[in-house]
Amino acid sequence: MSRPIKSQTSPLYVMAKEAIMELVNEDSFPGGKLPSEAVLSESLGISRTTIREALITLHREGIITKQHGLGNLIHRSTLGTKMQIDRFSDFKALLKDGGYEADVARSEQEWVRNLEPFGLEDPEQTENERYLYVESIYSADAKAAILSQNFIKESVLRKDIGDKKNVPESSFVELLNLFSKEEVANTIIAFKPSVVDNVVSEKLCLGKGLPVMQWQETSYSVFDRVICLGKITFHPELVNLTLLRKWK
Amino acid sequence: MSRPIKSQTSPLYVMAKEAIMELVNEDSFPGGKLPSEAVLSESLGISRTTIREALITLHREGIITKQHGLGNLIHRSTLGTKMQIDRFSDFKALLKDGGYEADVARSEQEWVRNLEPFGLEDPEQTENERYLYVESIYSADAKAAILSQNFIKESVLRKDIGDKKNVPESSFVELLNLFSKEEVANTIIAFKPSVVDNVVSEKLCLGKGLPVMQWQETSYSVFDRVICLGKITFHPELVNLTLLRKWK
DNA sequence: GCAGATTTGTGCGTATGTATC
């Protein structure tokens, strides 16, 4: 149950993907079309199966469209799109992608019993459950840009968090994985349009009554148990959230 | 350049996926874990490669988490999540998923030259470009729930749209594919938190000043050319948009 | 901690089907 650090060397299809991305960035072919899978296989000395694996990854990321009988078509529009929430697990990385100098400050942790004041509801709440409250403020060029208020369930916390409290982590998902007994698998977010209230006004330095992007989120472990609840608020001037929807 | 109807029979991995989904719905195994790939392969009489293809599809859809060395774990939480924007291309289907009786009414089409009044900008705008304006109002239990205002670029329109104007279509993406010379590959959306203005107030029957979910979108063809721009507004009471973020 | 069994991940080869030009 220790979940140690993963392997250092990337699998071949990831290296293939990176090699193909270099080709894309060099823009060395006409019509926004990649060389055929057979040619890539030949020139990189990697089997077509593995090349396909790499291309499927690029397709999932929205970099290319795979067109049966035609080829693999490059989407420069996607490459130029910044602050895609489907591309980052970490808000710091998302802000950096937006061209900012990004940082994060986390609050002291405290225990909470009642989530109602925050408008949150635990679908798996048990009697006397407590939640570890962690507040993170992500800054863009030293200005508060994202307010993340999270409540980690006591029942999923490791016993040895004392040792790990000062371990550096990059994203909140990583922090959650350090704290939680079970690994985080996914988060379901529910969009809640709202206007700036007292708390947000103070934390993000915004005038009250302004419309803001806000969502509530519930994070689940690989065993589908609730690990954490949260409420995220985005500064409307600093953060222009985007999302890619793929049809092909 | 005709883009006819696709094949009727599903590939084997799709049928395998559906068979596995039935197992999931029957809930016939302990610990929320699927039978091993080898067992599924054996019992369905399909090679492990193809079974894996099916499982990878389910993984992408957030139904399962693939855990190396452990198995394929089922996420009932995802199955129970309604109105996921990452699962529907069609707002009518999304509203039906939310338990509503859903329908769509599309406006008469008219030509527009200037997108500025709508807060939209065409990144590939050319001299004298015109846009075909199509307004769709999606209703939930006969109440206006989603306002979709779209502008299709004249330069991408087929010459024979006259014949196709009355062809039934289910989603706006399909309508776009009927109208456009090039197939739609993806849409980039940018979230724009806002409050109800005069237009939205009238179309969605909402009090002015209320916060609403709103986004702007730009649709690209497989050749990465801009096909259509749009602005979508969601009724905050009727539509509870959700989104799945996967970390594993 | 270790050994062995189980299970998924990676990688290759090959053949055939189907869409596009």
Add this chain to the structure above:
DNA sequence: AGATACATACGCACAAATCTG
């Protein structure tokens, strides 16, 4: 009709993660 290119499907071997005893 033929060439090209991606899609589907099978089989095999070995690597790596997880669990159990």
